[in-house]
């Protein structure tokens with residue numbers, strides 16, 4: 012496995028909550044530099060899949076590898092302790108639907124908190140990098156503001172910069188624009204497109220079909236916990252294999268055809 | 273009347289040591305109650321019925337007992353069970369145990385309304401255990417609970433006056449010994465009232481500075 016440039020390998024992951032089978036035997040491989048968009052109706056298990064990848068949720072079956080290294084289970088075959096898990100988690104950045112910024116810290120402190128406290132990198136270096144990231148997402152002048160003083164779009168750009176500040180191998184996005192007012196969605200998508208161009212490896216759960224169509228290298232369609240289809244966005248949107256996917260696309264057709272943004 | 277306050281002035285060292293004792297007693301028990309509150313709060317939120325039930329019983333029980341009665345039980349009642357504490361230990365223990373219940377309830381309330389996502393983000397970013405608690409969970413919790421904790425501290429200051437009945441040399445005790453020595457109840461007690469008021473002003477100032485810090489983040 013080490014010789015490939017596979018960053019993420021999700022192999023046959025299943026997860027149930029009580030009697031509710033939320034993921035069944037889902038597999039997904041992501042190469043370095045890929046942008047994979049995960050699509051699917053509400054409740055199909057998209058968030059659960061992301062949360063299994065960094066073990067916020069513990070899968071019932073299957074394996075997850077990050078750069079060839081098993082996530083959640085150590086070499087001895089037992090569940091990792093907090094310390095090992097935390098080391099792996101710092102290599103997986105996550106961007107949340109409701110931003111999940113730390114309210115007691117300024118924007119700059121939000122970016123520096125995990126690199127300094129968890130990764131134990133030198134403060135001065137982290138600070139320089141954080142300032143550069145804030146410039147990149149266009150928020151240099153907000154570095155001393157508290158999250159509560161920002162608009163939704165600004166909060167989410169901070170959310171993206173905070174994830175990047177850990178220098179992750181992989182970025183996970185869970186509906187990063189769903190909580191935003193329509194006029195603020197664009198500014199976040201711009202940042203995500205830029206990352207895709209730069210070759211950041213990303214798995215993005217989204218309902219922004221236009222974005223998925225032109226920014227994704229691949230889409231994964233989840234339905235009732237099953238990975239029903241995966242392939243290039245061109246093929247998925249123009250010629251889906253399954254009836255479920257066809258219905259799903261139809262429902263969002265206006266979004267794609269209209270090229271909303 | 274001026275003469276009476278002159279007598280109080282001549283006894284100032286007694287009053288000041290009473291004030292100092294009240295301050296020490298209140299500060300120590302507030303800190304200890306807050307720390308113990310942090311231990312009881314998870315029990316109050318536990319999904320296990322036995323743990324939850326015990327914690328709930330303790331908290332609700334304490335909150336329905338008059339503090340004076342509780343202090344009596346600790347100082348006069350426990351010796352008949354074979355546990356004899358001096359007046360300082362009894363007073364402190366009574367204040368701490370009693371207020372742990374209040375602090376736990378305050379923290380539980382603040383904890384329950386904290387948004388879940390920032391904590392999840394902390395875990396996703398590699399924070400765990402103590403560091404997660406200290407860096408991610410605790411600061412917003414203290415900011416939002418700060419004013420209520422401050423009010424409870426004022427309550428503690430006032431409750432500590434009851435400990436005069438177990439001869440603990442705090443402020444009320446100092447005032448009543450001055451009055452009984454010189455028969456100047458008005459001057460002695462009104463002076464004590466003003467000193468309590470000063471103590472509360474200090475706490476109020478603390479509360480409002482926490483409030484300002486929290487406001488900037490809201």
Ligand SMILES: Nc1ncnc2c1ncn2[C@@H]1O[C@H](COP(=O)(O)OP(=O)(O)OP(=O)(O)O)[C@@H](O)[C@H]1O
Pocket residue numbers: 028031033051052053054055056057058059060
């Ligand atoms: N912690 C949990 N406990 C019990 N059930 C859960 C839990 N988390 C998710 N579920 C259930 O799992 C199913 C899938 O949820 P999930 O959040 O992964 O879906 P989703 O595809 O992200 O949906 P949405 O588009 O609405 O965000 C849902 O039926 C949900 O109710």
Ligand SMILES: [Mg+2]
Pocket residue numbers: 057058059185186
């Ligand atoms: Mg979801």
